[in-house]
Amino acid sequence: MEFSDKMDLENERVLKLIFPDGVPENLRGNPELDNYLSKLGTCKVEQLKKEQTRLADEARSILEQTQDLAISNYKTFITTAENSRSIFSEFLRTEEQLATLVGQLPALSERCEGFLKDSAELSEQRRLNSITLQKNAQLLEVLELPQLMERCIREGRYEEALELAAYATRLGQHQGHIPVVKSIVRSVEALWHTMLVQLVAQLRTDLQLPKCLQIVGYLRRMQAFGDNELRLKFLQARDAWLNSCLEAIPKSDAQQHLIKTIEITRINLFNIITQYRAIFPEDEPASKVAQAPLKPLQGVSCNGDRLFQAWLHNKINAFLETLQRDLQLGVGSVETVLGQCMYFGLSFSRVGADFRALMAPIFVDVIRRRFEASVDEVNVQFERELDRFTLINKVALHLHSRKQVDPDQESFAPPETLLDFYPLAALCNGYLGALNELRLCAPLALATDVARCLERSLHLAAQRVLAFYRQEQQAFAGSEREAFIRLCSCLAYDLVPYVQRCIHGVFSPQALTVHLGISLLQLEQQQLTYLQQARILEPLKHLLPTKVLVQSQVQASEVPSAEAKPSAASAVAAEG
Template sequence: MDVEDESILVSVFKDSFPDSWRDNPDFSAYLSELSACGLDKLGREPERLAEERNQILQQTRELAFSNYQTFIRTADCTEHIYRDFGRVEGSVSRLLDKLPRFGERCRLVSVRVEADQLTFMTEAEEIAVSRRMNSLTLNRHTEILEILEIPQLMDTCVRNGYYEEALELAAYVRRLERKHAALPVIQDIVRDVRQAAQLMLNQLLQQLRSNAQLPVCLRVIGYLRRMDVFTEAELRVKFLQARGGWLSSVLDAVPDDDPYVHITKTVEACRVHLFDIITQYRAIFSDDDPLAGPPGAQGEAAIFHGWVAQRVAEFLVTLQRDLRRGVGPRLDSLLGQCMYFGLSFSRVGADFRGQLAPLFQQVALEAFQAALQEAVDRFQEDMNRYTLVALPVALGGALAPAAPGIQPGTLQPPTALLDFPPLACFLNHILSAFNDLRLCCPLGAAQDVSHSLENVLRAVTRVIVAFHRAEQSAFSSREEDLFVQFCSSFADDLLPFLSRCLQVLFPPAELALVLGVPASQLHRYGGLGRIDVSAVLRPLDFILPQKEPEPEPLLPEAGIPAEQGSLTQPEPSEPGRTDTAAEPEPRQGSGGLA
């Protein structure tokens, strides 16, 4: 561009473009081209430039889209190259920094070469020794590999149940530890083997917590003894704990909805499994000769006896809990099963039948007392509704003197009580209580039963006296006679009959035999198997007609059925059996008096 053109452009465009463009040949050529264009072309030039600009942008986009991977790789390569150049530059800088020191050290090395020649031979010998050691290691590679694989092999044996091989490996590792305990690799092997041995111990104890039979228990205890992790006493405790835990899981699985079903299944499970555990223990741990055993053997035997006592105590607690929940009229069947359970344990020296009697006696006594209280309550309700006027016409026949309604030695309810419904219903309730009691009626309950019955009869007497006080002012002469007959029937018929029933439940001959005294001396023991009739009737003395006192008759020896022994001292029988043949009913028919 000449000076003239430049001056023209400067005058036209002035400051429209930077000064740096003036030196650009393309810019100068373009200005020359614009100077040669006409006005129309110059008017269209912005549109053409904009269109060309758009085309160039579009081409640029297409180029970037079609070659974007190239651009990305180019950028990555650029970045890597820049980073590599940086590292190269840093390395060169460090090299330049180290070269002077390197040269200095080389000079020092050259100075010390002669001194190092003396140590070279020593180092060479050490290298030779190391080479020989490496050669020896290579020659023993198989043996070394076997030692290093011991932990893995031990774990495999334990997980697959090869306990015999696992014990041999553990013994071999213990020998290695004694010889080479200072070597780190041996220490690692010992640690891993001990972990596998702990897993083996847990597996063996878990087998004892399952339904293991005697051969399995013998094998497991043999392995535990060879592992030598427990003393003899600890081994016994572990065995009993594991077997006891399995027995507890079996007992926990028994349904607890029905008390009778729960306790019967518990008795059966305890009788079978507990006996098996005791048999297994005695087969594995011998306590037959304590004199020949080492010191502390008696303490080891006490472990077993203490465990058996604990299991029996837990069973008795369960029995007592289910008995209190109520087992219905099946108390005799349950007693037979429990006695059979205790009898079977007598063969292993753990007879606990003596502890069963108080439990059943208490439950039977509580049920009897509850039945007596219910009978008193019903009698109170009947007396509240009772009226002497409502007696049937046939009652007149009962007012005449009649022969006793029972025969000596029999247990037939007196029919005279049918004329007095409250007394008849009361007797029926008492007889029902007697029939329930006779299913489980030990001689030890004689005094409590007698006192309970006497207290109930005194309560009945008080109810009769209260009835008389409430109705006396409204009595007619006939009603007064009927009430006297009512009281006489209570005194002459009901009380003697209940006294005879009590003597059937607790025969005087058997009571005297247990106490070791003659039957004629039983009266010295208070109300043992008898009722104090005079004390019961004392509140009615002002109503009852006076008569000559007679001694209370005892039931003749010949009149007691031979089967009565089963009522007072039930013999243990097999579970599920009840002695129904020896069940005399102390009431007429199945419902007593109607």
């Protein structure tokens, strides 16, 4: 180690001697220089003196050799030079390209980093796609939830549709942040509302109790309505269906429309009440509620019952309006309609809604109006017949037909004396037609009204007979005056008592006393169903002989009781 250091020191000294201005650049680091310096270090002085000459000779020899070599191998030198020049130019171009490459390396690095990032994302997506492919069946089940629920709703499989809706709700609660899941949940919610509308619409159709229970069960599970809202929706839907059934009834024939309305209302309304009470049963019996302590109003337990009662009251009122309207339009057989209506009201007593008492005034009013209209027609007919009537050549054919008989044996045959005077006979026939029509359905509540109506009609007939007398009296001959007196006597002593007997034939005094709880004497004193003959005959009292007036007072106090009994329909209406 010390020897090498010593040699280096000597070489440096030699270099300073040889190159006082410093070692040229081309010789620095050349290993031959070190070897040559070591060789010079071993030479003697004489050799050193000759070294310059030797070097010059060697350089000249090398130059000559080089020249000879170049001359003998000039082609090679030319090729080498050209190759060197070409290599140099290539090196320059390579250097330029390398410089360009170095300038583009940062962008390439950035792109490589972006590629690495994109490739990582693509790799992640590929992994997710692989997982998606593996879970394809489960994903299809989730994606097809809306279509599956729509199919279930369309085919009426509401149980499965509710399960699918519940599953979609749970899925939205756990995975609602996923857009696809959110879209599925929205679609299922829209179908849920469609199912709700469809279930409510089914309540507007003809349903039996099991189907109603099933539909309301689905609505309860959907929890779309509260208890009172569900009751209201149920009643609205069933009411719409009942109204549609009633509107479908033809209205051309009032009686057929009314009979069909009674039948449809009775059957369907009873079914709706049964369905409502089965679907919404009372929570506690009335006895337990009565014994329970008072609590503040909550607006829940009682509103449902009040709602149902109000709806039922509304439907009964609607039926009563229809009944009154159709009866006013005119029906052929009131007793038939009355019987069906009473059966209708009686059947509803099983559900605590007996409304027969509400129908009785309607029938009573309609029967009264029809009877009054019939009597008005009789009055008009009597006036026309009296205008055409004449007393000329009127012979007494039934002079001795009026005779006293036992009241209990009197029949309801009209007096034969009326045949002498056609207007009185027509008036009597008109009364009999109206009473016969009334007798088929004669409510006891109309007994007084019928008596007063006939009393007014007879009083009007007496006034018209008086007007006839004032118009024709100046032209009366003796026979005509006697005929007119017989006309007045026939009206006063044959027609009026006969009409009284017919009234008691329709409204038996015994039935009235039982119904009113009074005696026959009180019935007569109150003038119930009794004609006031003095008022009726007041226009003709100055034309009747005095003895006849006395006899009329006796007959008025001895009017026999009727043999006929009121019909069953009249008794039912009177009780109503």
